[in-house]
Amino acid sequence: MAENSTYTPAKVWQWNKKNGGRFANINRPTAGATHDKELPVGEHALQLYSLATPNGVKVTVLLEELLELGIKEAEYDAYLIDIGEGDQFGSGFVAINPNSKIPALLDRNTTPPTRVFESGAMLVYLAEKFGAFLPTEPSARAECMSWLFWQMGSAPYLGGGFGHFYAYAPEKFEYPIDRYTMEVKRLLDVLDRHLSEQQYLCGDDYTIADMANYAWYGMLVAHNGYEAAEFLDVGAYTHVLRWVKEIEARPAVQRGRRVNKSWGPEEEQLIERHSASDFDAPAA
Ligand SMILES: N[C@@H](CCC(=O)N[C@@H](CS)C(=O)NCC(=O)O)C(=O)O
Numbered sequence: 001m002a003e004n005s006t007y008t009p010a011k012v013w014q015w016n017k018k019n020g021g022r023f024a025n026i027n028r029p030t031a032g033a034t035h036d037k038e039l040p041v042g043e044h045a046l047q048l049y050s051l052a053t054p055n056g057v058k059v060t061v062l063l064e065e066l067l068e069l070g071i072k073e074a075e076y077d078a079y080l081i082d083i084g085e086g087d088q089f090g091s092g093f094v095a096i097n098p099n100s101k102i103p104a105l106l107d108r109n110t111t112p113p114t115r116v117f118e119s120g121a122m123l124v125y126l127a128e129k130f131g132a133f134l135p136t137e138p139s140a141r142a143e144c145m146s147w148l149f150w151q152m153g154s155a156p157y158l159g160g161g162f163g164h165f166y167a168y169a170p171e172k173f174e175y176p177i178d179r180y181t182m183e184v185k186r187l188l189d190v191l192d193r194h195l196s197e198q199q200y201l202c203g204d205d206y207t208i209a210d211m212a213n214y215a216w217y218g219m220l221v222a223h224n225g226y227e228a229a230e231f232l233d234v235g236a237y238t239h240v241l242r243w244v245k246e247i248e249a250r251p252a253v254q255r256g257r258r259v260n261k262s263w264g265p266e267e268e269q270l271i272e273r274h275s276a277s278d279f280d281a282p283a284a
Contacts, residue, residue, distance in 0.1 A: 022168035026086055031098065037090030042077025042274050045109035049081050049093060050102045052261035054155070054215035055119045059103050060273075061211045061256030062126055062133065067276070068252040071130050073109070078259050078273040120152040123208040133208045140202065147201040147209035150190075155216050157183045167226040181232070184220075188237045191217060195239035199246075210247060218244040255279055 015029050041047055048063070050056040066074035081087040081102045088100040097104040097117035105122050107114040107129075116122045124145075127134035135141045161180035165173060191213065194201065201209045219225040221234040222244045235241070247253055258270040258279065270278060 021164070021170045026083060026088075031100065032089075033091040033094040034086065034089040035091065037087075037092055039090070039092035039096070040079050041108075042079075044075045044077050044274075045107060046074065046076035047106040047108065048076050048078040048260075049096065049104045049106075050078060050260045051081055051083060052257065052259060053102065054159075054219050055101075056103045056260055057257055058119055058208075058212045058215040059105070059122050059126075060259035061215065061253050062123055062208060064252035064256040064259075065211070065250070066126065066130050066132060068250075069132060071132070074126070074130055075275070076273070080260050080262060080271050082262070118152075120148055120212065123148065123212060127208050133206070133211070135202065135205070135207065144202045144207045144209045148212050151209070151212040151216060154187050158187065158216060158220070162228075163226045166228055166231070185232060188217065188221070188232070188234070188240060191243075192237040192239045195243045200243070206247075210243075214244060214247045214253070218247065222248070 018024065039047070039049060046063070048059065050059065052060070060078060063074055063076050081093060081104075083102060087093060088097075088102060093104060094100055096106055096115045099117060103119055103122060105116040105125070107116070107125075114125075116125050124134065135144055157180060161176070162184045165176040165180060198204070200206050201213060217240060220232070221229070221237055221240050258268055259273045260271065261269045262271050263269070272278070
């Protein structure tokens, strides 16, 4: 350990509830439900329990894209899970996602119903179920899976690492901010170089890999995510910006971004979604 360290870890770590920064009230070192609470159930086969964070948005974008293709079986009910209030620790939610994180999906069209947790698993499940946005030819499928898993693997560095220490930690610590900024800029460069050569991540076709990556990197480069646009010099990633702009021109993406959104301008919010007409009604 460095001699000038201001912190010496205890022999055995103890939970100090006050020490968690912005999310101290929901972070804890144990799993499982903290209270009994059934989840609401709507009329459609697909039930989504979520919030419009990047991990939630990638799934609602896919569902809206499937509906845009005319696939009526992709109709869904989307209920808000308020993670700031601890809804993810209710017994009904934990039964669908033992990891207590949004999003969680229940498909009641199977016997017994199929639960899906982890947003990447949801994208693959829905794309396979409805035969869209995931190539079936093995090499093209492998490329799509590679970019999808790249997003799933990199998001914790972006959100849990960079976002946490740059925007949410109780103090600005140089070491973690430097470490994760370096990594996030490297990730942006990976994307930028790749997108300088092709329209979408897997070639000419828009796939679930674009939806997953767009949700995270679009937030960062086009929406001042973590209020870090200037710090990260996001304008330098011109190919990423071009790709984000094209994706955001899609009506399904514009709808998907609103589902389970409970903050921001009122016209962008849609707390719950049960039918296409909900997008026309004022926020409720
Ligand atoms: N790997 C998971 C990550 C999900 C995740 O981190 N969800 C966050 C919101 S974006 C959450 O529910 N946090 C609540 C908590 O940590 O208690 C996925 O992609 O589904």
